[in-house]
Amino acid sequence: MEQISIVDSKDHVDERVKIGVWLTDKRSSGKISFLQLRDGTAFFQGVVVKSVVGEEIFEIAKKLRQETSMWITGTIHQDDRSHFGYEIEVDNIEVIGESNDYPITPKEHGIDFLLDHRHLWLRSSRPHAIMEIRNEVIRATYEFFNNEGFIKLDAPILTGSAPEGTTELFKTKYFDREAYLSQSGQLYEEAGAMAFDKVFSFGPTFRAEKSKTRRHLIEFWMIEPEMAFMHQEQSLEVQEKYVAFLVQNVIDNCAYELNILGRDIDVLKKYTKLPYARITYDKAIEMLQASGKFSDLQWGVDFGSPEETFLADQFEQPVFVMNYPKAIKAFYMKPHPTRDDLVICADLLAPEGYGEIIGGSERATNYDYLVSQIKKAGQDPKNYDWYLDLRKYGSVPHSGFGLGLERTLTWITGEDHVRETIPFPRLLHRLYP
Amino acid sequence: MEQISIVDSKDHVDERVKIGVWLTDKRSSGKISFLQLRDGTAFFQGVVVKSVVGEEIFEIAKKLRQETSMWITGTIHQDDRSHFGYEIEVDNIEVIGESNDYPITPKEHGIDFLLDHRHLWLRSSRPHAIMEIRNEVIRATYEFFNNEGFIKLDAPILTGSAPEGTTELFKTKYFDREAYLSQSGQLYEEAGAMAFDKVFSFGPTFRAEKSKTRRHLIEFWMIEPEMAFMHQEQSLEVQEKYVAFLVQNVIDNCAYELNILGRDIDVLKKYTKLPYARITYDKAIEMLQASGKFSDLQWGVDFGSPEETFLADQFEQPVFVMNYPKAIKAFYMKPHPTRDDLVICADLLAPEGYGEIIGGSERATNYDYLVSQIKKAGQDPKNYDWYLDLRKYGSVPHSGFGLGLERTLTWITGEDHVRETIPFPRLLHRLYP
Ligand SMILES: [Mg+2]
Ligand SMILES: [Mg+2]
Numbered sequence: 001m002e003q004i005s006i007v008d009s010k011d012h013v014d015e016r017v018k019i020g021v022w023l024t025d026k027r028s029s030g031k032i033s034f035l036q037l038r039d040g041t042a043f044f045q046g047v048v049v050k051s052v053v054g055e056e057i058f059e060i061a062k063k064l065r066q067e068t069s070m071w072i073t074g075t076i077h078q079d080d081r082s083h084f085g086y087e088i089e090v091d092n093i094e095v096i097g098e099s100n101d102y103p104i105t106p107k108e109h110g111i112d113f114l115l116d117h118r119h120l121w122l123r124s125s126r127p128h129a130i131m132e133i134r135n136e137v138i139r140a141t142y143e144f145f146n147n148e149g150f151i152k153l154d155a156p157i158l159t160g161s162a163p164e165g166t167t168e169l170f171k172t173k174y175f176d177r178e179a180y181l182s183q184s185g186q187l188y189e190e191a192g193a194m195a196f197d198k199v200f201s202f203g204p205t206f207r208a209e210k211s212k213t214r215r216h217l218i219e220f221w222m223i224e225p226e227m228a229f230m231h232q233e234q235s236l237e238v239q240e241k242y243v244a245f246l247v248q249n250v251i252d253n254c255a256y257e258l259n260i261l262g263r264d265i266d267v268l269k270k271y272t273k274l275p276y277a278r279i280t281y282d283k284a285i286e287m288l289q290a291s292g293k294f295s296d297l298q299w300g301v302d303f304g305s306p307e308e309t310f311l312a313d314q315f316e317q318p319v320f321v322m323n324y325p326k327a328i329k330a331f332y333m334k335p336h337p338t339r340d341d342l343v344i345c346a347d348l349l350a351p352e353g354y355g356e357i358i359g360g361s362e363r364a365t366n367y368d369y370l371v372s373q374i375k376k377a378g379q380d381p382k383n384y385d386w387y388l389d390l391r392k393y394g395s396v397p398h399s400g401f402g403l404g405l406e407r408t409l410t411w412i413t414g415e416d417h418v419r420e421t422i423p424f425p426r427l428l429h430r431l432y433p
Numbered sequence: 434m435e436q437i438s439i440v441d442s443k444d445h446v447d448e449r450v451k452i453g454v455w456l457t458d459k460r461s462s463g464k465i466s467f468l469q470l471r472d473g474t475a476f477f478q479g480v481v482v483k484s485v486v487g488e489e490i491f492e493i494a495k496k497l498r499q500e501t502s503m504w505i506t507g508t509i510h511q512d513d514r515s516h517f518g519y520e521i522e523v524d525n526i527e528v529i530g531e532s533n534d535y536p537i538t539p540k541e542h543g544i545d546f547l548l549d550h551r552h553l554w555l556r557s558s559r560p561h562a563i564m565e566i567r568n569e570v571i572r573a574t575y576e577f578f579n580n581e582g583f584i585k586l587d588a589p590i591l592t593g594s595a596p597e598g599t600t601e602l603f604k605t606k607y608f609d610r611e612a613y614l615s616q617s618g619q620l621y622e623e624a625g626a627m628a629f630d631k632v633f634s635f636g637p638t639f640r641a642e643k644s645k646t647r648r649h650l651i652e653f654w655m656i657e658p659e660m661a662f663m664h665q666e667q668s669l670e671v672q673e674k675y676v677a678f679l680v681q682n683v684i685d686n687c688a689y690e691l692n693i694l695g696r697d698i699d700v701l702k703k704y705t706k707l708p709y710a711r712i713t714y715d716k717a718i719e720m721l722q723a724s725g726k727f728s729d730l731q732w733g734v735d736f737g738s739p740e741e742t743f744l745a746d747q748f749e750q751p752v753f754v755m756n757y758p759k760a761i762k763a764f765y766m767k768p769h770p771t772r773d774d775l776v777i778c779a780d781l782l783a784p785e786g787y788g789e790i791i792g793g794s795e796r797a798t799n800y801d802y803l804v805s806q807i808k809k810a811g812q813d814p815k816n817y818d819w820y821l822d823l824r825k826y827g828s829v830p831h832s833g834f835g836l837g838l839e840r841t842l843t844w845i846t847g848e849d850h851v852r853e854t855i856p857f858p859r860l861l862h863r864l865y866p
Binding site for chain 2: 005007020022023039040041067068069096097098099100102117119120122123127128131132134135138139142146149151152153154155156157158159160170171172173174175177179181188191192193194195196197198203204206208210218219221228229365386387389390391392393394395396397422423424426428429431432433
């Protein structure tokens, strides 16, 4: 008798199999028990008929508690009434691990209680579905960048200098000196692009920010590609192709999970249509002012959540907002060729109020310009010595961007809060489990 | 005219193309210049003939310095004398970025000098080849675990408790409390296995260890799979299949890079033959004692580098050493069913003196046993409350292991020091660049 996983039921219809499972719920009458079962790969129903299994097994089935683990044997049948499509007619049950008073019951629980039990909550169907989608987005990310000729080049997490100031950085003693946890691998990826043409990092980043919004995590994962000999227009094409690829793969491979989450696939399908619209920051300001909803808004400010949501709402797909004022963007962005007050950059705003999911730019290539920008920002160019080397020894046009994994997942899954999209969220007041 | 990458030369033989490149070296006579070029994807030669390009371009070519960046146009030709197989007959050169006094010259440099210039050193052919192989091992890791039905479940980096003591942990202020940088995601992956059946983490881990050996990094990447309803024997099969898969993919996809490193493919091919040998710790002690080289060695001790190398030398492939003394292994390992002094575990030793690349075990499933082991280790079970929950609510047999990415790469590439296998190594005295 073959040992299988629930997810593979379709290949074993009318076969007798053995599966290791946990009980999630049950309903019993005098003659039949319906066991809701999970094995980590999927969820389905086990049917235990007293006249088939006999008194002893039927009593065991009746006494099972939530999250008891067991080996079950039985025959897989098609079950067109369930979304999963299959069930098992159980003929034997062998309990492995008991479970008493499992804390997460089918009733409603508060978010703090659920997060305190995140190590168990992940077993529930919604977190399970979200993590399956997260896995698919991770898988598709590697597929995309491998196919496009990028190599993964890991930026370090521990860095020795904190040139932009330490207020939002985590600090640690590193033997006889101090180190900081990375907020971004970008500068290292720029060095990488000069050595490998197209590189990406994909790792955890850290921001010691005292924000408590539904868009912020203290520890989150970023994908940061960097491309040599590439101008911003080509970079935007890579970005939209990548985002559409992620959405398409989730549609193709996670229909079951999207259904559990109640996420409408027809809405997601719109986001696979390319190209995404491109508007300038100037145009965005015009649109916001013309709306009558942002009466105090002046050219030169950065956008907050209400402005981003309004702008995104004017488009069916994600929209690039390009070429922001130099004064509100990072020092390393390439200056606009004809407008001294702008840089060549773009943020990608997700629809439905999910905000910025990508920030990117062409990078400044001129050594003297970079030094002057670093000084203007009140910083010491000495702290950027190795980074400046990249402009001393064969500087080339290059562009890059960063995509926030959890923000992108929050949008794709249609969740309310970014904390739902990472296995063990780190928040202002949460470092457990 | 198409803009291409050097690596795609084979698809453009006898075509005129445009490529963005850097100069790595050159040789000139009065009539012809041979330019050694790289574009990040590969290295090849450009030939500049004065009578073809004319005086002006020929003069530009003659004055090019190491790491100058430029657009070149020309015609791709087959070149059977070079290992790469193609060269370009240059007809135009347009310099993009000058380069004066590039620090890494073709002469020999000391390791500290090279590591100080790691942001530039990555452009050189050996580090370039190693990073291409690293990328291939990363890619193959995702392919393997995706194919085997695992999902990637990211363990957190910042954790709130340090139950095993803080001496080798990096510590940071986390708002109003303290956090530690993860040494391993295993405990979180165990929670994951109970929710998703088969999970793996693949992220950076940190060990504040004052060692300066060629096997130690402060920051390194680990792959940590964890599998529910799985005993140790099946786990060993996953492990050897995974390692052989990595080696096979490097052989298949990185022959060019292995050649640059002088790594013999026939040696690597031996490591793809399965199964790997399995010996017990007891047998290993016997072999070491019988060798006459470790006369003081007593049953019960852990192995160091000399013992591991001796044991590995007795086999053609990597070898599993199984079931170590309980006293020298972690508290969470499953006790041996008939030998009270052993646990069910295995280390995988790489050949050629590269040491342990995998550590793994079946995990203890019994709540009371785990609590007693935690107490025996002088620790407080309260610090393991969420981990112990996994044994309270449907405990199941499960096994897992951890593979160190850089140690595995050091072995596969045949390098002397683990620092060569990570883009920006963090060592006892190195946190730069
Ligand atoms: Mg490549
Ligand atoms: Mg799966």
